[in-house]
Amino acid sequence: MTTVLPADGLMLGIETSCDDTGVAVVRPDGEVVAAAVASQVELHDRYGGVYPEMASRAHVDAILPTVRKVLTDADLRPADLTAIGVTRGPGLIGSLVVGTNSAVGLGDGWGLPVYGVNHLRGHLRSADLDERRVTYPAMVLLVSGGHTLLAHLAGPGEVELVGSTRDDSVGEAYDKVARMLGLGYPGGPAIDRLAKDGAADVPFPRPAMDLELDFSFSGLKSAVSRFLAANPDHPHENVAASFVAACLDVLVAKCRRALERRPSRCLVVVGGVAASPQVREAAGALCEEAGVSLCLPPLRWSTDNGAMIGLAAWDYLARGLDARPRPDTSLTIADW
Numbered sequence: 001m002t003t004v005l006p007a008d009g010l011m012l013g014i015e016t017s018c019d020d021t022g023v024a025v026v027r028p029d030g031e032v033v034a035a036a037v038a039s040q041v042e043l044h045d046r047y048g049g050v051y052p053e054m055a056s057r058a059h060v061d062a063i064l065p066t067v068r069k070v071l072t073d074a075d076l077r078p079a080d081l082t083a084i085g086v087t088r089g090p091g092l093i094g095s096l097v098v099g100t101n102s103a104v105g106l107g108d109g110w111g112l113p114v115y116g117v118n119h120l121r122g123h124l125r126s127a128d129l130d131e132r133r134v135t136y137p138a139m140v141l142l143v144s145g146g147h148t149l150l151a152h153l154a155g156p157g158e159v160e161l162v163g164s165t166r167d168d169s170v171g172e173a174y175d176k177v178a179r180m181l182g183l184g185y186p187g188g189p190a191i192d193r194l195a196k197d198g199a200a201d202v203p204f205p206r207p208a209m210d211l212e213l214d215f216s217f218s219g220l221k222s223a224v225s226r227f228l229a230a231n232p233d234h235p236h237e238n239v240a241a242s243f244v245a246a247c248l249d250v251l252v253a254k255c256r257r258a259l260e261r262r263p264s265r266c267l268v269v270v271g272g273v274a275a276s277p278q279v280r281e282a283a284g285a286l287c288e289e290a291g292v293s294l295c296l297p298p299l300r301w302s303t304d305n306g307a308m309i310g311l312a313a314w315d316y317l318a319r320g321l322d323a324r325p326r327p328d329t330s331l332t333i334a335d336w
């Protein structure tokens with residue numbers, strides 16, 4: 001059973017799966033009425049990665065002020081909201097517990113239903129924020145810190161996983177290589193900036209080319225580490241550019257293969273690494289070659305945010321799903 005959504009409905013989306021406290025108010029058509037992200041980058045920078053216990057505590061401090069800020073910015077009262085959507089997984093368990101408990105508390109207090117949303121479905125929906133972009137059937141490349149996968153969408157919400165990484169995600173590889181190069185956290189944007197001025201002169205491996213649609217990035221990460229140990233004076237911008245070139249070759253080859261295997265009208269590229277200008281450009285060139293359109297979320301909706309969770313929550317409401325927000329770190333992209 002699907003419910004017709006109220007065009008003027010307002011969903012409060014809350015995202016706390018990792019190190020950003022994201023909150024937004026979103027209409028069913030993807031219009032973002034207001035949004036804010038309380039970033040923990042400075043907190044984790046000194047550890048070179050996310051420190052889970054500190055992330056949970058920072059969410060506790062940030063969540064209610066961020067909700068209050070978004071409602072104030074949009075000049076809304078809780079009674080104006082239709083429902084609340086909150087990330088229930090996958091992610092760091094402590095961070096998920098803070099988000100889901102807070103959302104349940106707010107829902108009980110304000111008399112609103114609360115939907116537990118799969119973070120990965122949130123990323124999928126990020127490509128339809130601000131305006132509708134995705135046409136079906138679609139092929140999705142999700143490249144984030146926690147995941148690297150390909151999924152086919154036969155229609156809205158009809159997700160089939162067709163490939164995923166066997167070890168590290170591409171975002172994880174970016175973060176670890178950034179650390180080896182002495183760059184800060186998060187590594188993705190820092191690698192992008194450095195690689196821009198470098199020459200891809202190191203022939204790093206293109207791992208897992210023989211696997212049909214699956215990925216593997218741990219070998220590439222180790223190859224960078226070995227190269228740096230043996231060639232400490234090699235220009236770091238060239239190492240970064242060579243690493244990015246290897247990642248792009250693998251991502252593009254797998255997307256090309258996926259588009260050949262499954263009928264798709266567009267390629268959707270989402271997740272934090274979709275904020276990379278090099279990834280955006282390479283995806284654009286592939287789409288031109290393959291004759292499909294490219295659907296990218298605006299930059300601000302590529303990394304974790306509350307708006308994508310809010311938009312995904314409308315799908316739960318429309319389907320009448322009973323999604324009490326129980327945290328679950330093991331959700332796959334096909335789960336609700």
Ligand code: KG4
Nearest residue numbers: 144145146171188189272273275276303304
């Ligand atoms: O989707 P996301 O915000 O969080 C997860 O769900 O994991 O993705 C975070 C990942 C990190 O690995 C980060 O280094 C990477 O996305 N990232 C980028 C860029 N911005 C964030 N990677 C490449 N270029 C960027 N501009």
Ligand code: ZN
Nearest residue numbers: 123144272304
């Ligand atoms: Zn994410």
